Amino acid sequence: MLRLDGFLPYRLNVLAKRISQALARLYEDRFGISIPEWRVLATLGERQPLSSNDIVERTRMDKAKVSRAVSRLAEAGLLDRQPHPEDQRLLRLSFTPEGRALYDRLAPQALEWERRLLEDFSAEDVRALDGLIDRLNDRLDRMR
């Protein structure tokens, strides 16, 4: 018989939502940044410049969502949104100095939050968790 609180899809969903909400308080309260905006910033923090479509591919976000997040960030003066010189369909997204400064303050706090979340976990536990997540993603890729 099915027990919802032993059902993996339900359990993962509840856990992921709890973690997202707890972490979102960090972005939103201290920095006025939503989760989609944070994802855009974090992606640009790894590599710059990128097009909106690059961000769609890297974050698994919908392109409408990325478009809106980029617009808000650009309006807030955190992102520079230039047309790409060789392909006018593409944007060249990069940090403004303010955006870079905000990212440089936010990213360490996000990592510190993750570290606190995992502070009871051994390195091996974390490896095991990462491996299980990867395997579940692989399984989903193959499930149809």
Next chain:
Amino acid sequence: MLRLDGFLPYRLNVLAKRISQALARLYEDRFGISIPEWRVLATLGERQPLSSNDIVERTRMDKAKVSRAVSRLAEAGLLDRQPHPEDQRLLRLSFTPEGRALYDRLAPQALEWERRLLEDFSAEDVRALDGLIDRLNDRLDRMR
């Protein structure tokens, strides 16, 4: 430096969303049931009757969400929504025969889907995953 695709909150969120969406196809395409509605049915499948508030507590769903899911299920003739005889504020929610029949067909398919998702995983892997999820939830309880 922060890499989004190594960041646990992001990874868990993407995974949970992928799993939910894949599974939701089962409920929606074959049964016309949304995820919140499925959660209500699954909760009643464990125990009957329940009040809306019981379902809120067991599923971690918002009470507005439960209210709407219950309304749709009642309109669809799947749920019986009686006032509680001793406390008029409460509902006594239970399956109609149609609701019970639908649940009895849906629940095994959900469990079968979960089994397929996990078919490459040893019993030990599954235990490890469940334990890690529990520990993360415990940690969240204690994080403020």
Next chain:
DNA sequence: GGCGGATCGTTTCAGTTGAAACGTGTTGCC
């Protein structure tokens, strides 16, 4: 018994979501 505060479920409202349509720009092919 009656009044203030709590509880339950519904509704309202503003914000978010993603599928689809759209406008603009580019590429491949004749």
Next chain:
DNA sequence: GGCAACACGTTTCAACTGAAACGATCCGCC
């Protein structure tokens, strides 16, 4: 070069979400 197909990012639209307000009911206390 010109045209059809495709790619990119934005906008539209209907559905969904959850916080807050709400009405109804119940409980504790005098």
